[in-house]
Amino acid sequence: MPKAIFWCVGIGTLTMFVCGYVGMLVVPDWKDYIGNENWMNTVLFQVSKMTGGEGFGIFFTAGYLTELAVFNLVATAAGARLLYGMGRDNLLPKSIFAKINKKWKTPHWSILIIVTIEFILGISANMTTLSNLVNYGALFGFAALNLSVIWLYYVKKKGESSIKLGSQANWSPKGAQHIRYFLLPLLAFFVIIYVWVSMDKLAQIIGTAWLVLGFLYLVIKTRGFRKLPPQLHL
Template identity: 75%
Template sequence: MATEERELAAAGLTTDISKYGYKQELDRTMNVWQLTAFGLNYMVPIAPAIIFGMLLQTSGGTVSLPYLLAGFAMLLTAFSYSVMVRNFPLAGSVYSYVGRGWNTHLGFIAGWVLTLDYILIPTVTASSSAYFAQQYFPDIPYWVLLAIFSVGTGLLNLFGVELISKMGLGLLILGEFVVWVSILVWANAVHSDGVGTGTLLSTQPFEFASISSLAAATSLAIFSFLGFDAITTLAEETKRPKRDIPRAIYWCIGIGTITMVACGYFGMLVVPDWQSHINDETWVNTVLFQVSKMTGGEGFGIFFTAGYLTELAVFNLVATAAGARLLYGMGRDTLLPKAIFAKVNKKWKTPHWSILIIVSIEFILGLSSNMTTLSNLVNYGALFGFATLNLAVIWLYYVKKKGEAPLSLGSTSNWKPTGLSHFRYFALPLLAFAVIVYVAINMDKLALLIGSVWLGAGIVYLFVKTKGFRKLPPHLDV
C-alpha cells in the first residue's frame, strides 16, 4: 500500500494534507465508481418524486424543463469544482475552496450557508418518506415514521464511510432500476391504454406559466443536483482525489440530468389535468405515487413506493455523511467548536458528534416545518455557495495567481492561464456565476428572507469569533 501511495503522489493524483496544516485522520478507501454512486445516491435517482408536485406548481406545468436547465447550470459550476478540488483536495467542500482560493472569512460564510443544504435536504426527504409511507400505514404516527427515516438511517454513518461505499453501487443500481421500470410502465400506459395525453410525443410536459415561474422552478430543481457537491466532502477519504472527484462529478450530473428529465417528461404525460389536483397538499407531495397507481394499479404503486422509500433511506445515509464532513472541516479549523465538530471516533474513523447533531436537527425540523418551505430554503445555501465558488476560481488564478496547472501539465503551482485556458479559468466561471445569480433572484421570497437571516447570523458569529475579522487559525492564514 505504501508503494501505491508513493506512485499516486508522484503522479499528482493524491496529496499529503499535512502541507495544509492537517493530520490524515479519515481512511482513504473511495474510488471513482464509489464516488459516483455516492453522489448519485445523494442526488437520488428517484429525486423527482420528492418535489415533482412543487416543481409543477411553481413552473405552471413543466417538470422536465426546470431539471434540464438546472442540469446545465450545475455543469457550468461543476467545471469550477473540478478546478478547486485539484487545488485543495480537502474535506469541507465550498468552505475549503472559497476559504483557501479567495478569502478565509468568506469561505466560512459560504460553508455556514451551505450547512442549510446538508441539514435541510435530508429533513425534506425524511418528511417525504413519512408522507409516502403513510399512504400504506395510516395508523402509524407521522413522527414515528419520520424518526425511522431521519434518525434511524442517519445513525448508520457512525460505522464509517466504507460501509456506505460497499452498499452504494448496489443500491444505486436498485434505484435506477425502479426509476426506469416506472418510466416504461408510465409510457406503456400512455401509448397502449390511452392514459393521460394518449401519445408519447407531446409538448404538454414543456408548458410553463412564464419565464419567471420557470426560473423559480429551476432554482427549486437544483435541490436534486447537490450530490455532486457532496462528492467533494469525501476528498480526504478518496485514493485519487485530484483525478477521481472531477470524473465522478461529471458522471453524476450527466446521469442525473438524463434520469430526471425523462422522469419529468413521462410523468407529466400521465397527468395533463394536473390543475384539478394542484390544491390538494397530499397529491402535490405524492404525485408520482398517484401516477404509478394510475398506470400500473395498486400493486405497482406498492412497488414504486417500496423503491422510493429504499432510495430515500440511502439518501439520508449519504446526506448525513456529507453534512458531517462539512461540519468536521469547519470544526477542525476551530471556526466551530473543535472539541465537538472535529472529534473523530477512534474505532470507526467518523466525526460522530457532527453526525448526532445533524440527525437530531433533522428530526426536530421535520416535526415543525412544511416541505415546501424547507425545499425552497435548501437552495439558498447552494446558490450562495456556488456563486462564491465560481468567483473564487477567478480570484485564485487572476488575483492571487497561485492556482495549480492542469494535471496534463504536471500540476505545477503558481501557474498562469494562457491562450484558450482563459476560457476554462475565467469565462466559464464568470458565466456560471451569472447563471446562478439569475436563478437565485427568482427564488421563493420567503426562502430568500429566511436564508438572508441565516446568512446575517453567520456574519455576526464570525465577527465575534474572529474579533472583528482580525483573527484566524494559523493554518488558515494563507
Template identity: 30%
Template sequence: MNHYVDKNVKLKRTLTLAPVVLIGLAYMDPLVVFDSYGVVAQETKGHVPLSYLVILVALLFTAYSYGQMVKAYPVAGSTYTYAQKSIHPTVGFLVGWAVLLDYLFLPMVNFAIGSAYLSAAFPQIPGAIWVLLLAIMITTINIFGIKLTANMNTLFVTFQTLVLVVFVGFMIKGLVNGLGSGTLVTLDPFYTPDIDVSLILTGASILCFSFLGFDAVTTLSEETLQPKKTIPRAIFLIALIGGLLFTCTSYFLHLVHPNFTAFKKADAASLEIAKFVGGAFLYSFFLSGTMVAVFSSSLSSYASASRLLYAMGRDGSFPKAFAYLHPKWRTPVFNILLIGLISLTAVLGELEVIYSFISFGALIGFLFVNFSVIAHYYWRQKQRGGMNFIRYFLCPTIGVMLTLWLFTSLHGSAMLLGTAWLVVGLLYSAFYLKGRKPVFELDIS
C-alpha cells in the same frame, strides 16, 4: 478547551469511488423526481424535463469547480473550507453557515415526508411516533461508522433504482398501449410555442435542491481513499447520473399524464400516476420505494451535516465539542446526536419554509465554490496562461453566472428567510469569532 480534540483519533479512510457515488445518489434520492413533479409541472406548464436540463447544465460547471477545489483541499469542510482558505476566513464561515441550511434541515424534510406516508398507511399511530423511530434508527446507524452507512445505502439505492425502472417500465407500456400522449417521442416536454423562460428558471431553482448529493460527498474527503482523484470523479458522476435520471423520468411522467392541471393534489401527483398506469401493485411498490428513499437520504444527509459541523468545530468556528470523534467508531458522535434532535422538529411540519431554506443555502454554496476556484488558482497561484484561463477562470465564471441566474428565480420567502439566517451568522461571527483565523490546520500534502 482543547481536550475534545485528540489528533491521534482521525476519520477513517475506507471509501472508494463506487460507495462515494452511491452515498451521493442516496443523498440526492433517485425518487425525489416523483416528489416534486406535480408542483413543478404546474409551475413550468408541463416543461419539467427542460427545467432539469437547465439545472443540470448549470450544475455541471459547479461540479467541475468542486472537483478542482477537492484537489486543493481534500478535507471534510467542503464549501466552507474552500471559501475560508481561498477567499477569507469570515467569508468561509458565512458560506458554511449558509450551507448548514441544506445539511441540517434536509433530514427534517425526510422525516416529515416519511411520517406523512406512514401516518396515511397506519392512521392509528401518531405521526410523532414515526418521526421519533426514524430519528433513532438513522442516528444509531450513523454513529456506528461511515462504512455501515455506505453499505446500507448500497442496498437502498439499488432498491430505489429498481422502483424507478419498474415505474418507467409501466409508463412505457402504457404509452405503447395508447395511454396519455400515446407516443414515446415528442418535443413537447422541452418546447411548445407558449413556453415561458422565466417559469422554466423558476422550476430549475426549485429543483436545485435535488442535486445536493454531489456537493455533500465533498464532506467525506477525509474518509475516502485517494480523495484528490476519487472525489472529483464522484462529483461529476453523481451530478450527471442524477440529472439524466431526473430528466428521463420526468419526460415519461409528462407523456403518460400530459394534463398537468388535472392532478387532484400536486404534491402527490406521482401517486396518482402510479395508480393510473400500474394499479394497486405499482401504487404499493412505489410507496415502499418512497419510504426507502426517505431512509437512505436521511442516512447520507446526517453523515454530511455531521462532518461539516466537525470541520467547523475543529478549526474553532464552533465550540470544540463539535470536533470530538469517538475513539472506536471514528464518528462525530455529538454532532450526529444534535442533528437527530433538530430533526425531531419534523413533527411541526411547515415543509414549504424548510424547502425555502434549503434552496437558498444550496445556491450560496454553489456560488462560492466557483468563486473559490478563481480566488485559489487564478489569483493566488496565478495559473492564468493557456488552458488554465479556461479551467480556473472561464468555467467557474460561467458557473457563477448560471447560479446567479437561478438565484433571481427564487421565491421571495427563500430570499427573506435565507438573508435573515445570514444576518444571524454575521452577528455570531462578529461577536463570538471576532475575526480570528482558524486554529486548526490539517496537513493535506
C-alpha cells in the same frame, strides 16, 4: 477526478431526463395537471398508481417512505459527525458538540440538536420552503466556487494550469482559455444568482439570517479576522 465528475453529472442528467420523460408518457392528459401543485408534489405516486394500479401505488409509497427514513438516518449521522468534528477542533463550543455518550459512544447532543431543528422546520414550513432552504446553502457554495476561480486566476494570479499544460504554478490564462477560467465561471455565477432570486422568500430570509449569524461567529472566532480560524480535521 474532474473527468469522473463530468461523467457523473452527465450520466445523472441523462438518467433523470429519460426517467422523467418515460414517466410522463404514462400521463396522456398531463396538461390538465401541470398547474396542480398538489399533483406535481406527488407526481411519482400518481405515475406509479397509473402504471400498476392502487396496489403498486401503495408499494411505491412504502418503499419511498423507507428510503426517506434511511436517508434521514444517514444524513443525521453525517451531520452529527461533522458537528462533532467542529466541536472537537474548537470551531463550535466543545462542551456541547464534542460530548460523547458514555453508553452509545455517539455525539448525542449533536444528534438531538439536528433532530430538533428538523422537527421544527418540518412542522412550520411547507415543502417549497424546505426544498429551497436546502438549496440555499448549495447555491451559495456554487456561487462562491465560481467566483473563487476568477479570484484565483485573475486577482491573486496564483492558479495552476491544467495537467495538459504541465501543471504550472502561478499560471495565467491566455487567448481562448479565458472562456474556461473567466467567462464560464462568471456566466455560472449569474445563473445561480437568477435561481437564488427566484427562491421562496421565507427560505431566503432564513438562509440569509443563518449566513449572517455564521459570518458574525467567524468574526468573533478570528477576533475581527486578526487570526486564522481553528482548523477542522476530518
